[in-house]
Amino acid sequence: IEVPDRVIIPYIEGDGIGPEITPAMILVVNKAIEKVYKGSKLIYWVELLAGDKAEAKTGKRMPEETLEFLKEAIVGIKGPLGTPVGKGGKSLNAILRQSMDFYSAIRPVYWLGQPAPIPNPERVNVAVFRENSDDVYMGIEYMPKAEDTKKVREFFVKEMGVDEFALPEDCGITVKPMSEFKTKRHVRKALRWALENGKKVVAVVGKGNIMKATEGAFMNWAFEVAKEEEFKDRVITEGEPKEGQVLLTKVITDQMLMQLVLKPEAYDVIITQNLNGDYISDLAAALVGGPGFVPSGNIGDGYALFESTHGTAYDIAGKGIANPLSLTLSGAMMLEYLGWKEAAQLIYSAIKRAIEDRVGTPDIANGFKKMGIEAKSLSTMDFAQEIVLRM
Numbered sequence: 001i002e003v004p005d006r007v008i009i010p011y012i013e014g015d016g017i018g019p020e021i022t023p024a025m026i027l028v029v030n031k032a033i034e035k036v037y038k039g040s041k042l043i044y045w046v047e048l049l050a051g052d053k054a055e056a057k058t059g060k061r062m063p064e065e066t067l068e069f070l071k072e073a074i075v076g077i078k079g080p081l082g083t084p085v086g087k088g089g090k091s092l093n094a095i096l097r098q099s100m101d102f103y104s105a106i107r108p109v110y111w112l113g114q115p116a117p118i119p120n121p122e123r124v125n126v127a128v129f130r131e132n133s134d135d136v137y138m139g140i141e142y143m144p145k146a147e148d149t150k151k152v153r154e155f156f157v158k159e160m161g162v163d164e165f166a167l168p169e170d171c172g173i174t175v176k177p178m179s180e181f182k183t184k185r186h187v188r189k190a191l192r193w194a195l196e197n198g199k200k201v202v203a204v205v206g207k208g209n210i211m212k213a214t215e216g217a218f219m220n221w222a223f224e225v226a227k228e229e230e231f232k233d234r235v236i237t238e239g240e241p242k243e244g245q246v247l248l249t250k251v252i253t254d255q256m257l258m259q260l261v262l263k264p265e266a267y268d269v270i271i272t273q274n275l276n277g278d279y280i281s282d283l284a285a286a287l288v289g290g291p292g293f294v295p296s297g298n299i300g301d302g303y304a305l306f307e308s309t310h311g312t313a314y315d316i317a318g319k320g321i322a323n324p325l326s327l328t329l330s331g332a333m334m335l336e337y338l339g340w341k342e343a344a345q346l347i348y349s350a351i352k353r354a355i356e357d358r359v360g361t362p363d364i365a366n367g368f369k370k371m372g373i374e375a376k377s378l379s380t381m382d383f384a385q386e387i388v389l390r391m
């Protein structure tokens with residue numbers, strides 16, 4: 001994509017702590033651009049309504065205008081959106097991901113010096129690529145004992161010869177679709193990213209030995225992509241990768257979960273399905289202190305939406321103490337996507353220095369205090385200012 005020097009970037013503030021962390025992210029991103037490009041590059045921020053704010057102003061939680069504006073933009077960024085319990089309706093995040101066909105979710109997980117639960121957390125530097133448009137998230141479900149479940153079950157037992165023990169009368173059924181087209185476009189995105197970022201070991205993860213038609217097929221399709229013209233010389237499937245090459249390997253999900261905890265340094269990129277991606281990206285985030293320290297991006301063809309990985313944190317909303325790092329790091333990732341890598345690097349290094357100097361929001365400061373290390377506890381906006389000071 002051609003990126004102009006002046007870009008219109010839409011943002012959705014988000015619910016709960018959204019109005020607190022979003023201004024902090026905008027401050028840090030603007031300052032980094034100003035410092036690096038000295039006025040030659042600029043972002044025009046445009047607020048789009050969604051969630052509680054949209055409902056109060058328009059009566060709708062996801063107005064059409066928001067989706068239309070996002071479709072015209074190259075990138076966007078959003079805070080967390082709440083899903084009201086018991087009101088029915090799809091989650092706003094699911095609406096966004098599906099209507100925009102953001103088919104790959106990327107979550108790079110690395111350690112910036114914050115309190116973390118494992119020894120030597122600097123070993124963690126892994127990007128999880130989660131397929132976003134397939135799998136059990138499609139919501140094709142048949143509830144136990146419902147009329148349509150009986151019909152589906154009867155079809156499998158009578159027409160397809162499936163054992164009654166496998167599908168007893170009182171069972172529920174969830175359908176897990178996985179397609180070649182959706183898998184391959186996702187795998188291509190992940191391999192391109194791995195090559196562009198000089199990564200070495202890429203694991204395709206799934207439980208292919210049990211779910212042969214879905215996760216097994218996904219793993220095989222990934223290896224077919226490796227043989228395509230674009231990748232065949234650069235993606236190897238055995239031996240040592242040379243400069244400009246990556247090694248593609250297969251790892252079973254349970255094995256990967258164990259490896260991540262015991263030997264996180266073994267993998268640079270993980271390519272996986274929607275449900276496995278959910279588990280794996282949260283486990284990986286936990287290794288470096290939790291989702292509050294990890295950015296994420298939803299990528300489609302030619303556009304992307306970056307977002308914080310945590311939820312709305314209603315319990316601390318309005319107190320000015322929310323940790324802005326997940327959204328701010330997502331902002332930096334957005335700059336990298338635009339090709340503004342120097343500004344992104346400035347944000348990463350300034351955050352690292354702030355954490356090294358033991359300043360942060362109460363969750364960070366308390367984490368250090370629990371380890372017996374003195375730390376200064378700051379409000380969301382003061383922490384953002386401290387990051388800017390270190391640029």
Ligand code: NAD
Nearest residue numbers: 080081082083292309310311312313314315316322323363
């Ligand atoms: P949550 O992430 O909002 O909160 C879990 C815990 O982590 C809380 O104690 C909270 O205070 C803390 N926490 C979260 N983010 C923090 C931050 N930046 N700084 C300091 N502490 C933080 O998870 P939840 O309570 O399960 O979800 C609340 C709502 O958020 C739900 O409606 C859920 O659907 C929504 N949600 C949205 C997204 C999204 O928009 N991508 C993601 C997850 C959850």
